[in-house]
Amino acid sequence: MQPIAGRRSARPSLAFILILGLAAGCAQLPAPDGAARLEPLPVPADGGRAQYERADEAARRVGTRAPASDDEAPTDPADENFWNQLAVRFAFAECPEGSPAATWAIWYAERPDYLDRVLDRARPWLHDIATELEQRELPGELVLLPIVESAYNPFAYSHGQAAGTWQFLAATGREYGLDINPFYDGRRDTWSATRAALDYLTVLVERFDGDWNLALAAYNGGQGRVHRAIQRNQARGRSTEWHALTLPRETLAYVPKVNGLGCLFREPEAFGIELPEVPNEPLINIVELPGQADIVRLAVDNRLDIAEVAVLNAGLNGHLTPPAGPHRIVVPAGQAVHVNDLPDMRRSPAAQASRQVTIRRGDTLSTLARRHGTTVSALREMNGLNGDRIVAGQQLKVAGNPALHTDPAYAEHYAELARLQRQLVPAPALVHRVAPGESLWTIARQHRVTIAQLQSWNNLRGTVIRPGQRLTVRPPGR
Numbered sequence: 001m002q003p004i005a006g007r008r009s010a011r012p013s014l015a016f017i018l019i020l021g022l023a024a025g026c027a028q029l030p031a032p033d034g035a036a037r038l039e040p041l042p043v044p045a046d047g048g049r050a051q052y053e054r055a056d057e058a059a060r061r062v063g064t065r066a067p068a069s070d071d072e073a074p075t076d077p078a079d080e081n082f083w084n085q086l087a088v089r090f091a092f093a094e095c096p097e098g099s100p101a102a103t104w105a106i107w108y109a110e111r112p113d114y115l116d117r118v119l120d121r122a123r124p125w126l127h128d129i130a131t132e133l134e135q136r137e138l139p140g141e142l143v144l145l146p147i148v149e150s151a152y153n154p155f156a157y158s159h160g161q162a163a164g165t166w167q168f169l170a171a172t173g174r175e176y177g178l179d180i181n182p183f184y185d186g187r188r189d190t191w192s193a194t195r196a197a198l199d200y201l202t203v204l205v206e207r208f209d210g211d212w213n214l215a216l217a218a219y220n221g222g223q224g225r226v227h228r229a230i231q232r233n234q235a236r237g238r239s240t241e242w243h244a245l246t247l248p249r250e251t252l253a254y255v256p257k258v259n260g261l262g263c264l265f266r267e268p269e270a271f272g273i274e275l276p277e278v279p280n281e282p283l284i285n286i287v288e289l290p291g292q293a294d295i296v297r298l299a300v301d302n303r304l305d306i307a308e309v310a311v312l313n314a315g316l317n318g319h320l321t322p323p324a325g326p327h328r329i330v331v332p333a334g335q336a337v338h339v340n341d342l343p344d345m346r347r348s349p350a351a352q353a354s355r356q357v358t359i360r361r362g363d364t365l366s367t368l369a370r371r372h373g374t375t376v377s378a379l380r381e382m383n384g385l386n387g388d389r390i391v392a393g394q395q396l397k398v399a400g401n402p403a404l405h406t407d408p409a410y411a412e413h414y415a416e417l418a419r420l421q422r423q424l425v426p427a428p429a430l431v432h433r434v435a436p437g438e439s440l441w442t443i444a445r446q447h448r449v450t451i452a453q454l455q456s457w458n459n460l461r462g463t464v465i466r467p468g469q470r471l472t473v474r475p476p477g478r
Helices: 014-022 050-064 082-087 100-109 112-136 140-150 170-175 190-207 212-221 223-235 249-266 295-302 306-312 365-371 376-383 408-424 440-447 451-457
Strands: 284-288 328-332 354-358 395-399 430-433 470-473
Touching: 050 112, 050 306, 050 408, 082 112, 082 140, 082 249, 100 112, 100 249, 112 140, 112 190, 112 284, 140 190, 140 212, 140 249, 170 190, 190 212, 190 223, 212 223, 212 249, 295 306, 295 408, 306 328, 306 408, 365 376, 365 408, 376 395, 440 451, 440 470, 451 470
Parallel strands: none
Antiparallel strands: 284 328, 354 395, 430 470
């Protein structure tokens, strides 16, 4: 990928940062406050970034591989510039001098390494999202929304339990057609979540009479909250512009971020950057499957890079696609994939054979499922379990997976997928009920997490907890 270039002398004055308060009605907006707030990547259990670097590298390979195409007549190079074509459809981004939006545009422009990293992740999806926007007659700026939401990381999981590229809460995701089950979380499936997010944004902009800033505020802070804020201002005879509403600080900063990115990508030269080249053609293909499939088997048989498959199909929790669908996978464009010879998972030996394993200290159904190539629901069904409680020393039956022992290529791909998903897929939560005498330190030690993580997951400002209190915990490997 061509890197974003450095600053030029023509870039706007950095004095903008010092005069935020001059923007009418925006004095309460926070100034840009650091990259950590803008790249909500979950932290691996070991505190490292190796797994994310591997995932980013997989996305980069997809994004830089030239799509297969037939020989065609030469086209106008201007028509092949993705960013130019996208900017033509920009509709709402405004960055008056000295405004928070202008400040955010400068903030992003001064961080070319950050934008390079985010756009590497975004690259496989940009053409697909832009095409959806064009078909729905929606503004081109919405391609940039996931930069603010998740830094285009499909595995991003917020402290508020929003997930995926578009950061859906579970209830909203289900409302807009995303399945969430032991096999799959549609919020992390960028292809499906894109369509759900654009459906949701269409509903929001219609509710707020075509005002995209109010729609963005509602996407971030909730449509009910924005509607009530409008009603309060109307009752007091005040402005109902988004910046005049009483909304959370995060929401009041969110709208300028999106506007700032819109200005930056519409006129990159004014901010001293050069956007990376992006082919104005699909970089991914959708492969329809005959039913539930083993993506490891599919990758081995079709010589697919399992890391690329994992990143493009981030909604999968394991190596099996959901029994009830969606029956499809995403692969890099130009790669032929044959699915006619895939085994029927309902009748495969892996679904019928079983063996006994002994539960070790710290094991959970989730870790067992990943370790043995099965699912939590299959473990429950095979062992007659009504819940997730298991204890060390207990014997459980697990489904066999003969390919792990008889096919070296399959075993290698399976191990790579398991490593990636163990670190990347957000862990399902459990609830810890605080017992008398327990502290955050003892609870963190018991579950092998940090006090800071417990505070983040439970919105705790300090370390005081009380007996009977219920705490959300996301132990490593779960």
